[in-house]
Amino acid sequence: MATAFDTVKDYTEAEYKYGFVTPVEEDRFPPGLNEEVVRRLSAKKEEPAWLTEWRLAALRRFLSMEVPDWQKVRFAPIDFQAISYYAAPRQKERPKSLDEIDPEIRRTYDKLGIPIREQEILAGVAVDYVFDSVSVATTFKRKLEQLGVIFCSMSEAVREHPELVRKYLGSVVPPGDNFFAALNSAVFSDGSFVYVPKGVRCPMELSTYFRINAAGTGQFERTLIIADEGSYVSYLEGCTAPMRDENQLHAAVVELVALDDAEIKYSTVQNWYPGDKEGRGGIYNFVTKRGACRGKRSKISWTQVETGSAITWKYPSCILQGDDSVGEFYSVAVTNHRQQADTGTKMIHIGKRTRSRIVSKGISAGRSDNTYRGLVRILKSAEGARNHTQCDSMLIGDRCGAHTVPYIEVQNKTARCEHEATTSKISEDQLFYCRQRGISEEDAVALIVNGFCREVMNELPMEFAVEARKLLGISLEGSVG
């Protein structure tokens, strides 16, 4: 009997809505990476000497390292000398108020659906807007300052709060941690900085919107979030880039620190340009994200919805150091056409009675490849630690791949680890059922996939859950036929 999946239709019209380029004059470095470039970058940002040295040390480490090859994703060698490490819209100085922002940049964010203003639709969200290498605006700063919450660009934090930056920068992801973290440490240009003081529950979502605009560049942002004792913050990042034939590198580092009784909820809706149906172009999203639950009873929760990028390669992780601390990882990774993803998490249990929970939903369509790779490591000290992992894969069509690679290392007998995994397909019966009730095939796929991901989608902040749901549908357009 012929099935709906005998032929998986090659992409027809599924459009990437965010593929435009903004015509702004850019101030940029010529391609190349050496000590001189790092010094110029640091000078441009008027950084203190310690930070320049920190970058240079990272560069030396980077130059002595090799590109890792243990991953499932495959790509042609990257010429790190061909990338420009700094590109910023030309402006005399950072605008003092939101009204002074370049109209072109303002229009960009309007088109992306996140206008730069302290807007009513996103009244509960403060946004930091990062355009190529620099932060161009941050909303609701005043309001947050009244509570002592610091939310600003990384460059600004280096100037205004050097003691906090120096104390925590690289304390979770050291410069020599891995190849791309070393590169980032040497050339990071901007990113967001958050500090929530003791006992403060941040009243609004904090958000950063990353936009790559310039060609021939990469984006190397650095985000650092510190939740002091008993505080709470929810942070969300979104990202898009123009459609181009070249591959662009996005090698970010995100560090989270939660002290006693603090909680950080970090959500990502990643929609970088995925490349065309033949796999030309698209972003290489090679990111190091790690959170340290330093304090007792602290909690870090990662939620990610990954639909974009030609290659996604990242493992948002938790180091559960404080006794009774909790780490969570909720992930949806969708790959279509020629996209590749190798993503998962690491949960390192150090403290007593630490708990972690992993829920991963991988959806593969087209000729894509989707790998979950996760490590649960329970050290000797982690008396009574617990982990529960659930990995579900869904296949659409018969030319894609789904892989699950769990690593579990337990050194304490009192620990408990559970791992569950399933693989399923969208059945022809399910599609027919939906269509018989009047729901179009594309909407039916989105409905079924959203159902499959519900546990993860429920973790997203309300304001973004609706968008993320739509995004899942759009990413899978043209995947059945």
Add this chain to the structure above:
Amino acid sequence: MLTIENLQVSVEGKPILKGLSLTVEAGRVHAIMGPNGSGKSTLAHVLAGREGYEVTGGNVRFGDEDLLALEPEERAHAGLFLAMQYPVEIPGVANMYFLRQAINAICKARGQDEIPAAEFMRKVREQARLLGIGEELLKRDLNAGFSGGEKKRNEILQMALLEPRLCILDETDSGLDIDALRTVADGVNRLRSPERAFLVITHYQRLLDYIVPDVVHIMADGRIQRTGGPELARELEERGYEGLLGTKLAA
């Protein structure tokens, strides 16, 4: 409302429907009975537009449309509803959410406004109460872990809310105990109206004690073999397919 002329359908090259003709008028309930393998469920699936069936001849008109030229969802938009023999589970999609998606998809296709949330809730609760479907079942994932009876009642709930012109019931009585059968039949009877037609496909006469048909067709070997009134179903009950059709066709 529905006119089937000389319909011929094959599955993997094997003829299943071999020149079936049938006319169903608005306001009437037609029962189609037949032994296993007679092609009853194939007919239901072909009318609803399921893939995997090759129409090799004949035509089907639904109102003034060529039904076979429409996509399954377009047939639903035109007012065709199929209550399935095996309703499928969709994990993670709440029953009520699915209902709302379906209703809105149909409204949209017909150029109507989406149904307001309050009105939707009121209608769902009212119909659910009549069918003995509890609030809890509305919140659960669609058909996931539903009992046989719950699944069938849920099909009738969808039918009631989508307000189709033509309702096809494919072996809705299979796997139902007598109480559930009664509830389902009552649900169908409430929906009978001068504008709406029913095609009730069943193996047994039992269901027709509760949903009394206007016309009964006996199907075998891919064709309608006999047509009559409700008495034909009773005759069948007494004589069996073999007695009524002879050994060859009843096999």
